[in-house]
Amino acid sequence: MKRLYRSPLTFLCMFGILFAVSCQKVEYRDRYEKNEISDIYATYDGKGRERLFEARIVDDKIYIDVDYYYPIDSDNEVDISKLYLRATVPSDATVSPSLSELWDLTTPKELTVTAGTGEVRKYTVIANKQGNTDVTSATLTYDDEGGSPQEVTAIIIDDKINFSLVPGTVMNNAKLSYVINRHSTGSIPNEGSVDLSTAQPFVVSSVGDASRAYTLQVIEAVKLAKGIRPGSAKVMFAKKLKDDLGIMTDDVTGGIAATGDYVVLNTRAQNSVYIDAFTGTKVGEIELGAVKGNLKNFYTTADDAGNIFVCNLTQNDGNVFNIWKISSVTGTPQSFISWTTTGAxxxxxxxxxxxxxxxxxxxxxxxxxxxxxxxxQIVNGSLVSQTPEMVTISGYSWSNNNADMIYTSPTDVTSDYFAIGYSDNRLVKVNGSTNTIMSELEKLGSNFIANTVDYIEFNNAKFVAYNHVNSFSWGSADQVFLIDTEGGFSGDPSAGTTPGLIWSAEKGKYGRSASGGVVNGNGTGDVAMTVSENGFYLYLYFMFTNGYVVGVQFDCVDIQ
Known part of the structure; x- marks a missing residue:
């Protein structure tokens, strides 16, 4: 439609506006002068943005630490002629050669970062491809003065492999056993004799001319007065359920049981896989026999003594709720609880x-x-009744099959307990006498699911762990949080505002999206904690269905 400006005044006004706009001074944005790389890592084709190989920037050198094999306990040698680099640079800087292309790092390569102002900085990228030389664990066995066999687990801090012993301990026939990468060798034969009357050198050698020197020594270990040593968190292993452990059925691996030496993974309708609790290596399977079924071995957990328990799902598997007890990974399921109910x-x-x-x-x-x-309740080894007591929490509820709770005392049914459930997603501490909420953490994002909790006491402190699961193909969760309940039980641990937060898994790092698995549509996962026999280690284990099972070690060693 045409518009005819009939009024001279209207015409002059429009002309004035156009003139003013045309004469307005153009503002130019200042170019950013920085040309530094703030972060860089390497990955390879098909791994997206997984941080497979970390880098160290030293002046104008970038050293990429590449594992000789990936995964490190496999036989898959890494081809450093076909790596992708991922780097963080200022927003208007450019990088050459392009990071979208494969890099051949069999020889050092130059990388240039040009700032928006044209300032140039050159780096030399060097790939350091070597085998793994970590000592995952070590054990000293010996006969004491009376001839009785004894065993001590090492406390490994940096390059010191420490064995904590009481002063004056007599060690006869001492032998060293250790766990290192399968492609590596130790300077002392595994299960070989060792004299630790004085400190001894121990060298781990691996492919790619890798070596690391350790010191074996006996120490009089001292614990912190209370709690976990800050910074002691160590991820011992992270295993993909499908690719690393051979659990090929999606969606139905929903629970874990931590027994001390092993972590058991329950997959419905299959025998339970159990892995080494320190390396994550698959050791074997538990024969479930008649307990095996899609609705029978539905979930698993363990008690503090390492007894394993499996339950069925009512009413889907009938109206009898069963819990079976398995005394060890070589044991057979025995009926422990059998209760007829109309509930789910x-x-x-x-x-x-x-x-x-x-x-x-x-x-x-x-x-x-x-x-x-x-x-x-179990008292003095006997189940008080096959019929349970029913307890109702005031001011808290859950839905969609997602809830868990655990008491803080094995002997007192009026002790406090922790509860978590979707979609409330608040971890709450409940008064066991009144069943009312005493304290709580802030609600985690309700797009995702919080549905498992565990509690443990370690070195005079009290800890709780719980999860946040992503059941969608979008968004990011798949986290686990370890919290000192006496260190400040408030705030949002996913935002880092909980004072008692000790450790949290990086968001999304161990979920199904990171492992390449299918969507975790059931929204399932689990957490479990154990304490070492010597009381120096706390172990946190967690699993995300279709993702990873992970083991994290903490200690309470006073290293001052």
Missing amino acids: YGRKFSVIGNVNTNAIITVPVINAASSSFARW
Whole structure:
């Protein structure tokens, strides 16, 4: 449609506006003068943005530390002629050669960063391809003065392999055993004799001319007065359920049981895989026999003594809720609880204590929205009743099959307990006498699911761990949080505002998206914690369905 400006005044006004706009001075944005790389790592084709190989920037040199094999315990040698580099540079800087192309790092290569102002900085990229020389664990065995066999687990701090012994201990026939990468060798034969009356050198050698010198020594270890040593967190292993452990069925690996020496993974309708608790290597499978079934071995957990428990799912598997006990990874399932009910149970359950002495078992009501759970008590090794007591939490509820709770005492049903459930997604501490909330953390994002919790006491301190699971193809969660309950139980741990937060998994790093697995549509995962026999280590294990199972070690060694 045409517009005819009939009024001279209107015409003059429009002309003035156009003139003013045309004469307005153009503002030019200042170019950014920086040309430094703030972060860089390497990966290879098909791994997207996974940080496979970290880098160190020293002046104008960038050293890429490339594992000789990837995964490190495989036979898959890394081809450093076909690596992708990923770097963070200022927004208007350019990098050449292009980071979108494969880099051949069999020889050092030059990388140039040009700032927006034209300033140039050149780096030399050097790939350091070597085998793994870490000592994952070490054990000293010996006969004491009376001829009885003894065993001590090492406390490994940097390049010191320390064995904590009481002064004056007599060690006869001392032998050293250790766990290192399968492509590496130790300067002392595994399970070979060793004299630790004085400190001894120990060298681990690997492919690519890699070597690392350690010192073996006996020390009088001292614990911190309380809690975990800051900065002691060490990821011992991260294994993909499918690619690394051979669990080929998606969606139905939903629970883990930590027994001390092993971590058991429950996959419905299959025998349970168990892995080494320190390396993540698959060791074997538990024969479940008649307990094996899609709705029978639905979930698993363990008590503090390493007894393994498996439950079924009611009402899907009938109206009898069963918990079977397996005394070890070579044991067979034995009926422990058999309870006829009209309710829905079996997505999760928790045990605090040792069922051979004293313990409390908690099983949340599922399917419909609920605030209740079933509770069994074991006193002096005997189940008080096959019929549980029902407990209802005031001011807290969950839905969509997602809830878990655990007591803080194996002997006192009025002790406090922790609970978590979706979509409330608040971790709450509940008064066991009144079943009312005492304290709570802020609600985690309700797009994702919080549905498992564990509690443990370690070195005079009290810790709780829980998860946040991504069940979608979008967004980011898949985190686990370890919290000192006496260090400040408030805030949002995913935002780093919880004072008692000790450690958290990097968001998304161990979920199904990082492993290349299918969407975790059931929104399942699990956490479990154990303490070493010598009391120096706390172990946190967690698993995300279709993703990874991970083991993290913490210690309480006073290294001052």
